[in-house]
Amino acid sequence: MELSKRVLQLKTSPVRKLVPYAEEAIKNGKKIYHLNIGQPDIETPVEFYDAIKNFKDKTLEYAHSAGLVQLREEIQKYYRNLGLNYSLDEILITVGGSEALYFTLISLFDEGDEILIPEPYYANYNSFYDLLNIKVVPIKTSGDNGFHLPEKSEIEKLITPKTRAIMFSNPGNPTGIVYRKDELEMINEISKENNLFVISDEVYREFIYGENRAISFGEFEDAKDRTIIIDSISKRYSACGARIGCIISKNKEFMKYIYKLCQSRLSAPTLDMVGATALYEIDNSYFIPVKEEYEKRRNILFQELSKMEGVKCSEPEGAFYSIVKLPVKSAETFCIWLLEKFHVNNETVMLAPAEGFYKTEGLGKNEVRISYVLKSEDLIKSMEILRAGLIEYRSLFEK
Ligand SMILES: Cc1ncc(COP(=O)(O)O)c(C=O)c1O
Incomplete structure (x- = not known):
């Protein structure tokens, strides 16, 4: 019996590709610091759990396909705080940002249509692109200038009659980029001049360090019919397991079809929406220590990496990731070696080889993506292990 060509072509995410090696290492008694996910x-704020504990309905019913009204109202308030006004029918709740992405792509793309996206990009987008047969046209960016966008004319060269949308995450996974106002204005101009949708994945909006400000694409009034914002509570409230996200757009026709897709899967998880409502009710001051904590980790990571011989990375400005160039020929081989052969006091680190975050063949081979999601002590330890690992690996294999 054969499975569909659609699923057979699906690739394993670079973040999870090394899981079998990690499982084996754990079986052998090693402790692993996960910098790969x-x-x-x-x-997760206690308010989430309390709201679920206080849920007293005798039957756990399907919720409205558009999402709980209370949750949509809270999200509406959250956006109003950012200076953005959306009516409730411009906010639809999805099962994580992931479903928001999937539904958006289903609604905008026919097979063979093209999407423009700066690379490296969040590798899980590929599952959706591949399932829907969307052709990815990468906009090349480089760590040498902090992964900022190239000139307008470079991007325009990539547009064909089949291009339907420009998509990006801002702040960016996996690069930690925060796009500047002029870059977003350029995207706006390109999308206007070429009649393209803009899919702005803003799930890391709260996590920006230093001078920059998170500019939502929703701020571009003249782009409102072309703009789709992807959002989620996963990172904002450290609630990845809650599976609540949303699609926000002022394009009524688009939202009409997104709603049909929401109806096709009946409901987002009711209890998760109850918890998510309570999260959005939390005062904004909640974000201050959380952001400080990530900023501290970002600083540790950048400082420690900067001290390592041959290692290059630009200082991440947002989200909690960094693309790091290592002085090895194959980052993947090195990452596997770290899991299989290397340890410091029976501890090792797991990194994500960056090749899978690129579309262009051959790029990212000597790069890894590092997530700074561990507390400072663990991050410092991880950096010591990485430094020792690089020295030993190079002396063994790359002299
Ligand atoms: C850029 C980006 N967008 C969307 C998502 C999806 O998150 P979720 O489905 O948990 O909301 C992630 C998760 O890591 C992400 O990094």
């Missing part, structure tokens, strides 16, 4: 160790 974006699973923060920050506690």
Whole structure:
């Protein structure tokens, strides 16, 4: 019996590709510091659990397909605080940002249509692109200038009659980029001149360090019919397991079809929406210590990496990731070696080889993505292990 070509072509995410090696290492008694996944160790606010404990309905019913009204109202308030006004029918709740992405792509793309996206990009987008047969046209960016966008004319060259949208995450996974106002203005101009949708994945909005400000694409009034914002509570409230996200757009026709897709899966998880409502009710001051904590980790990571011989990375400005160039030929081989052969006092680190975050063949081979989601002591230890690992690996294999 054969499975569909659609699923057979699916690739394993670079973040999870090395899981079998990690499982084996754990079986052999090694402790692993996970710098490969974006699973923060920050506690989920207690308000989430309390709201679920206080849920007294005798039957756990399907919720409205559009999402609980109370949750949509809270999200509406959250956006109003950012200076953005959305009516309730411009906010639809999804099962994580992931479903928001999937539904958006289903609604905008036919097979063979093209999407423009700066690379490296969040590798899980590929599952959706591949399932829907969307052709990815990468906009090349480089760590040498902090992964900022190239000139407008470079991007325009990539547009064909089949291009339907420009998509990006801001702040960016996996690069930690925060796009500047002029870069977003350029995207706005390109999208206007070429009649393209803009899919702005803003799930890391709260996590910006230093001078910059998170500019939502929703701020571009003249782009409102072309803009789709992807959002989620996973990172904002450190609640990845709650599976609540949303799609926000002022394009009524688009939202009409998103709603149909929401109806097709009946309901987002009711209890998770109850918890998420309580999260959005929390005062904004909640973000201050959380952001400080990530900033501290970002600083540790950057300082420690800067001290390592041959290692290069630009200072991440947002989210909690960094693309790091290592002085090895194959980052993947090195990452596997770290899991299989290396340890410091029976501890090692797991990194994500960055090749899978690129579309262009051959790019990212000597890079890894590091997530700074561990507390400072663990991050410092991880950096010591990485430094020792690099020295030993190079002396063994790359002299
Ligand atoms: C850029 C980006 N977008 C969307 C998501 C999806 O998150 P979730 O489905 O948990 O909301 C993630 C998760 O890591 C992400 O990094």
